[in-house]
Amino acid sequence: MPAVMATRERSRVVVQYLEGGGVAERVDPAAAVERLRRAVATLPVDDLCLGWNLPDALRDAVVAVARDLGMVIWLWHPLLSGDGRYVPATHRAVGPSGDRIPAFRDRPEFAFDCAVDPDGRRLALERLDAGIRDGSWDGVLLDKIRWPSPFADPARDLGCWCSHCELAMRAAGMDPAPVRRVIRDAATSQTGRAALAVSLLGGPAVDALGEWLKWRSSAITGLVADAARLMAGRGLRVALDVFAPSLARAVGQDLGALAPMAELTKSMLYLGTHGPAGIAHELLGLERWLVAGGVGAPAEVLADVIGDDLPGPHELDGAQLPTAVLQREMERLIRVAGDGAAVGIDAVRMRDIAVLDDDGLRAAVRHVVSRGLPVVLSWDLWHITDARLRVVAEAVVTGPGAG
Numbered sequence: 001m002p003a004v005m006a007t008r009e010r011s012r013v014v015v016q017y018l019e020g021g022g023v024a025e026r027v028d029p030a031a032a033v034e035r036l037r038r039a040v041a042t043l044p045v046d047d048l049c050l051g052w053n054l055p056d057a058l059r060d061a062v063v064a065v066a067r068d069l070g071m072v073i074w075l076w077h078p079l080l081s082g083d084g085r086y087v088p089a090t091h092r093a094v095g096p097s098g099d100r101i102p103a104f105r106d107r108p109e110f111a112f113d114c115a116v117d118p119d120g121r122r123l124a125l126e127r128l129d130a131g132i133r134d135g136s137w138d139g140v141l142l143d144k145i146r147w148p149s150p151f152a153d154p155a156r157d158l159g160c161w162c163s164h165c166e167l168a169m170r171a172a173g174m175d176p177a178p179v180r181r182v183i184r185d186a187a188t189s190q191t192g193r194a195a196l197a198v199s200l201l202g203g204p205a206v207d208a209l210g211e212w213l214k215w216r217s218s219a220i221t222g223l224v225a226d227a228a229r230l231m232a233g234r235g236l237r238v239a240l241d242v243f244a245p246s247l248a249r250a251v252g253q254d255l256g257a258l259a260p261m262a263e264l265t266k267s268m269l270y271l272g273t274h275g276p277a278g279i280a281h282e283l284l285g286l287e288r289w290l291v292a293g294g295v296g297a298p299a300e301v302l303a304d305v306i307g308d309d310l311p312g313p314h315e316l317d318g319a320q321l322p323t324a325v326l327q328r329e330m331e332r333l334i335r336v337a338g339d340g341a342a343v344g345i346d347a348v349r350m351r352d353i354a355v356l357d358d359d360g361l362r363a364a365v366r367h368v369v370s371r372g373l374p375v376v377l378s379w380d381l382w383h384i385t386d387a388r389l390r391v392v393a394e395a396v397v398t399g400p401g402a403g
Contacts, residue, residue: 011396012046012374014266014342015039016076016141017381018062020051021084021109024382029061032382036065039381043393045069049076049141049239051380052131053084063136074239075137078144079124079227080115082108086127091120093148093160096183101148101157104276112148115219115252117164121226128227132234139237139263145224146243146251147216149276152285154196155187158250160216172215178208193293194301197286200250201305217254228261239264241344244279245332246305259337266376267333270346271364272320272356278346279329280321287313320356323363330371342374347392348383358391365395 018024018032039045048071050062066073082088082103088111092100103111113120132140150158159165161180169176186192186206199205205213228238240262242253259265270278283306290298291313299312309322326343333341345364348354356364368375375396377384 010044011369011372012342013044013392013396014047014049014264014374014376015045015381016049016051016376016378018051018054018058019380019382020053020076020078021082024051024058025053025055025084027058027382029058032058033061033065035382036062036069038386039384039389040069042386042389043396045071047072047074047374049074049376050136052077059134059136072138072237073136074139074141074237075131076141076143076241077128077131078109079128079142079223080112080120080146081144082111083127084109086123087111088113088120091117091123094162094165095156095159096161096180097156098161099156101159103148110148110276112144112146114160114162114164115147115223116160116168117162121223124223125226125230129230132231132236137236139239140227140231141239141241141264141266142224142227143241145220145227145240145258146253147220149251149282149285150200151247151250151282151289153289154200154250154286155183158183158200165216165219168219169212169215174208174211174215179212182207182209187293190294193290194295197290197298197301198305200286201246201302202249203305213249213252214254217249217252217257220252221254221257224258224261238262239266239342241266241268243267243277243282244269244329245336246329247279247282250282255333255336259340262340264342264374264376265333265337265340266342266344266374267329267337268344268378269326269329269333269364270344270354270356270378271323271326271360273346273354274318275353278354279325280316280319283310283321284313284316287316318352318355320360323360323367326364327367330367330373334371334373342376343368344376344378346379347377347388348379349385349388350383358388361388362391362395365392366398369396369398
């Protein structure tokens with residue numbers, strides 16, 4: 001794949017809107033249309049990713065306006081997680097101890113089914129099939145195409161170890177016992193924790209862990225390939241929502257294998273998000289796990305992968321990462337996704353959850369624009385203020401020379 005996208009008059013602007021499964025179901029259609037029109041008056045929008053399981057009247061009203069405005073319309077769909085109606089239970093991913101991997105703050109949208117369990121896979125594809133039947137969509141942005149994040153406690157959350165996975169490991173010629181032992185033993189020493197952390201971030205893998213990490217990524221790749229074939233059969237385009245490149249191995253995303261299946265591979269390069277998929281959130285969890293095991297300088301352990309400007313846990317808690325982190329991750333993304341690379345930026349600002357300030361937002365967008373990549377405003381236009389949209393618009397219109 002080429003390393004840089006073809007030059008555009010301006011970067012493509014993609015917006016995610018009305019996340020499904022909760023509050024969006026109570027949004028008045030007229031208010032949703034008005035918000036979209038107001039946004040477009042501020043910022044050029046090329047693509048709209050609309051949430052799942054929305055009431056028909058709400059979906060139809062927004063789709064009609066987006067069509068009139070000439071947008072490409074994507075269904076924003078969570079493949080393996082809870083979706084507000086479906087709650088993963090029987091087929092949940094399992095940790096090394098044999099327990100189900102807990103959802104972030106017990107929220108079902110961050111509970112994950114196993115990508116190997118045949119019934120879990122079948123249900124995931126059936127929900128996708130149901131979501132695309134109404135014909136509203138040009139394509140699908142597949143979200144939650146991963147294993148649960150292990151960063152808060154890899155020894156507890158690095159999965160999956162259900163019976164289906166263990167059978168599949170043996171069928172692939174792997175003995176599950178040594179791999180499980182490596183993960184469990186890692187928590188018992190400073191060096192073990194440090195080595196496991198580096199392995200999860202793409203560094204040298206510990207003993208039998210490397211082969212297993214490749215295997216669990218292949219399970220995600222295989223499921224996404226099945227989903228892509230389903231969408232191709234309906235004439236739909238494919239986009240993917242993935243972790244930052246340095247974090248992707250830990251959740252089973254082989255970006256080099258996934259990207260060729262999609263028109264866009266949107267990487268969540270969220271510098272100020274203290275919630276799932278935010279780089280700051282995930283790295284802070286890993287740093288705290290290292291500190292809990294006696295590692296005195298966790299940022300130094302991770303420096304070779306993330307960069308030597310990564311703050312330690314006290315500085316990172318509640319703060320935003322430097323823009324240099326986005327730049328490095330963006331270049332890694334381009335190397336694996338080429339012309340399909342797209343950068344998700346946390347344009348929402350919420351106290352204690354999404355803290356990227358206006359200067360950080362402006363700088364992030366300018367760096368993306370400087371490489372000619374699509375800008376994906378995340379994670380929901382409904383919560384992005386007009387003032388923040390103006391910051392983005394200024395950076396986008398400035399053009400590729402701004403970086």
